[in-house]
Amino acid sequence: MISMASHEDLIEDNLLLPHEINNQRNRKVKATFLHKIKAFFVKNWKIILLLFVILLLISCTIIIPISILKDKTKNISSQCDEYGKKIVETALKGTEAYSRLATMCTLFGNRLSGTQALENTIDWIQEQMINDGLENVHTDNVSVTHWVRGNEYAHMTAPYYKKLNMLGLGGSISTGGINITAQVIVVNSFDELDQVQSQVPGKIVLFNAVFTNYSSTVQYRASGAVAAAKYGAVASLIRSVTPYSLGTPHTGGMYYQDGVKQIPAAALTLEDSDLIQGLVNFNKSVTIQLYMEAQTLPNAISRNVMGQITGSEYPDQVVVIGGHIDSWDVGQGAMDDGGGVMVSWEAVRLIKALGIKPKRTIRVVAWTNEENGAAGGQNYAALYKNETFFSIETDGGATTPLGFSVTSSSKTLSALSTIAEHVLKPIGSTSVTEGEVGTDNSFLVDQGVPGAQLVTNMTQYFWFHHSEGDAIDKMDPVQMDQCVGTMAAMALCIANFNGNLP
Numbered sequence: 001m002i003s004m005a006s007h008e009d010l011i012e013d014n015l016l017l018p019h020e021i022n023n024q025r026n027r028k029v030k031a032t033f034l035h036k037i038k039a040f041f042v043k044n045w046k047i048i049l050l051l052f053v054i055l056l057l058i059s060c061t062i063i064i065p066i067s068i069l070k071d072k073t074k075n076i077s078s079q080c081d082e083y084g085k086k087i088v089e090t091a092l093k094g095t096e097a098y099s100r101l102a103t104m105c106t107l108f109g110n111r112l113s114g115t116q117a118l119e120n121t122i123d124w125i126q127e128q129m130i131n132d133g134l135e136n137v138h139t140d141n142v143s144v145t146h147w148v149r150g151n152e153y154a155h156m157t158a159p160y161y162k163k164l165n166m167l168g169l170g171g172s173i174s175t176g177g178i179n180i181t182a183q184v185i186v187v188n189s190f191d192e193l194d195q196v197q198s199q200v201p202g203k204i205v206l207f208n209a210v211f212t213n214y215s216s217t218v219q220y221r222a223s224g225a226v227a228a229a230k231y232g233a234v235a236s237l238i239r240s241v242t243p244y245s246l247g248t249p250h251t252g253g254m255y256y257q258d259g260v261k262q263i264p265a266a267a268l269t270l271e272d273s274d275l276i277q278g279l280v281n282f283n284k285s286v287t288i289q290l291y292m293e294a295q296t297l298p299n300a301i302s303r304n305v306m307g308q309i310t311g312s313e314y315p316d317q318v319v320v321i322g323g324h325i326d327s328w329d330v331g332q333g334a335m336d337d338g339g340g341v342m343v344s345w346e347a348v349r350l351i352k353a354l355g356i357k358p359k360r361t362i363r364v365v366a367w368t369n370e371e372n373g374a375a376g377g378q379n380y381a382a383l384y385k386n387e388t389f390f391s392i393e394t395d396g397g398a399t400t401p402l403g404f405s406v407t408s409s410s411k412t413l414s415a416l417s418t419i420a421e422h423v424l425k426p427i428g429s430t431s432v433t434e435g436e437v438g439t440d441n442s443f444l445v446d447q448g449v450p451g452a453q454l455v456t457n458m459t460q461y462f463w464f465h466h467s468e469g470d471a472i473d474k475m476d477p478v479q480m481d482q483c484v485g486t487m488a489a490m491a492l493c494i495a496n497f498n499g500n501l502p
């Protein structure tokens with residue numbers, strides 16, 4: 001190779017044509033230069049090939065993905081990038097969410113629709129929102145169910161006496177001023193009830209359905225009374241809808257059906273349900289005495305309460321974040337859903353405290369009456385669907401946030417997923433999947449508004465849900481701060497989204 005190159009060198013020198021003589025010196029240098037490059041290529045082709053391959057690899061692994069990412073993040077505004085990260089960082093240093101929840105739970109207690117406690121809490125929130133400097137703070141009247149529990153109890157009177165911890169179900173009627181005393185028939189499912197229907201008349205049915213998941217097991221709470229009454233039962237009892245128990249019954253909504261006799265309905269503890277089942281398995285006749293004063297009064301007036309940071313560019317496009325302020329009449333409604341209201345409210349307060357001016361309006365809403373009517377969510381959607389850009393509800397307990405479940409177009413879902421990956425990594429709440437959006441949100445989302453629900457770790461949620469156990473001691477300040485950061489950063493990034501949601 002080397003000797004051939006020197007031979008070529010000679011030939012080229014000899015090939016200079018006459019008209020080129022003037023430039024001979026230059027040409028000679030150029031020719032020599034070109035020749036050297038050629039020689040270099042020939043000489044080092046292996047290294048050059050290697051360099052080429054390396055370049056190719058770099059472009060595939062770095063340059064192309066970056067340009068794809070750039071395309072994916074084109075709707076993520078620079079404000080989202082800068083402030084989203086700042087919000088997360090600040091929230092993780094500690095927020096007021098927990099202490100405000102503790103204050104609310106301590107000063108007002110639980111907040112069933114129709115109670116003065118609920119209205120006092122709403123007044124307090126409205127006042128605090130004004131103190132926080134939120135704008136357009138106001139309430140809207142909502143006509144709500146007014147169910148009252150009254151005095152109630154249940155005893156097992158045979159084969160031996162035992163006081164039963166019980167809670168009447170929301171919406172239930174009373175026992176009509178008397179003790180209902182009747183033999184119990186235990187079933188584990190609606191199918192089993194069908195099989196023993198001839199034995200049901202005059203008895204109290206106990207649905208002892210072991211918790212599998214909420215949506216499935218809650219059917220016995222919601223419609224057990226109707227199923228039992230169709231076969232002539234005098235009352236309906238359920239095993240509380242929870243996977244775990246320390247002797248606490250769990251209440252919740254139940255519904256009657258037109259044309260089916262209304263019978264009283266209540267929940268027993270897991271312990272007592274299993275005890276009764278055990279006695280029946282030993283062929284013992286179990287008798288229960290049930291007394292309930294529950295009644296539904298004429299509707300009461302409650303209110304949705306809300307406040308906002310008005311958008312700087314699109315004030316008429318509203319990103320809603322919220323939870324429900326009412327609760328059942330047991331415990332403190334700390335998890336369900338005081339925590340959800342507090343983290344949504346604190347998220348807006350945090351954005352404001354950082355001096356961030358979102359392009360679209362970010363509004364915190366505390367819906368009323370979610371538990372026994374959802375009139376608050378319905379009222380809100382009827383009034384404000386016109387201006388809702390996106391709506392996020394949190395009603396699954398303000399525990400460790402994992403991400404969002406979303407109902408929207410698949411492109412919007414993927415945009416939210418990109419946002420989450422972009423700003424929520426420090427919290428770990430980056431999971432964005434298609435799914436349920438929550439009861440209050442459903443009235444907006446059913447009309448085509450895109451929406452989401454904060455997804456949290458619900459491992460222990462139903463242990464306390466709708467029971468005396470749902471109190472402030474179950475809440476964790478650090479987890480609540482993580483929820484605040486997640487809600488605030490996502491709300492801001494949606495409020496500052498470049499263009500319409502795809």
Ligand SMILES: *[C@@H]1O[C@H](CO)[C@@H](O)[C@H](O)[C@H]1NC(C)=O
Pocket residue numbers: 141301
């Ligand atoms: C809201 O309800 C209250 C009674 O609770 C009533 O005094 C007030 O006028 C109502 N406001 C509106 C705007 O209807």
Ligand SMILES: *[C@@H]1O[C@H](CO)[C@@H](O)[C@H](O)[C@H]1NC(C)=O
Pocket residue numbers: 155177178179289291
């Ligand atoms: C119901 O039973 C209780 C005892 O468990 C008794 O004290 C009460 O007087 C009874 N009520 C009626 C209305 O019979």
Ligand SMILES: *[C@@H]1O[C@H](CO)[C@@H](O)[C@H](O)[C@H]1NC(C)=O
Pocket residue numbers: 212213216217
């Ligand atoms: C809930 O449990 C039922 C059984 O009770 C099961 O059929 C259903 O698939 C479960 N649903 C979910 C979402 O896991």
Ligand SMILES: *[C@@H]1O[C@H](CO)[C@@H](O)[C@H](O)[C@H]1NC(C)=O
Pocket residue numbers: 281282283
């Ligand atoms: C209960 O009664 C059934 C049917 O009479 C019988 O087969 C069963 O052995 C009895 N169980 C016990 C624990 O006595």
Ligand SMILES: *[C@@H]1O[C@H](CO)[C@@H](O)[C@H](O)[C@H]1NC(C)=O
Pocket residue numbers: 316383384386387
């Ligand atoms: C939407 O409707 C509400 C209630 O009627 C009204 O206050 C609000 O100004 C409307 N928003 C827009 C953008 O029209």
Ligand SMILES: *[C@@H]1O[C@H](CO)[C@@H](O)[C@H](O)[C@H]1NC(C)=O
Pocket residue numbers: 400457458459460
């Ligand atoms: C959820 O919480 C439980 C305890 O309540 C814990 O064991 C589990 O690791 C948590 N899971 C996630 C994904 O955070």
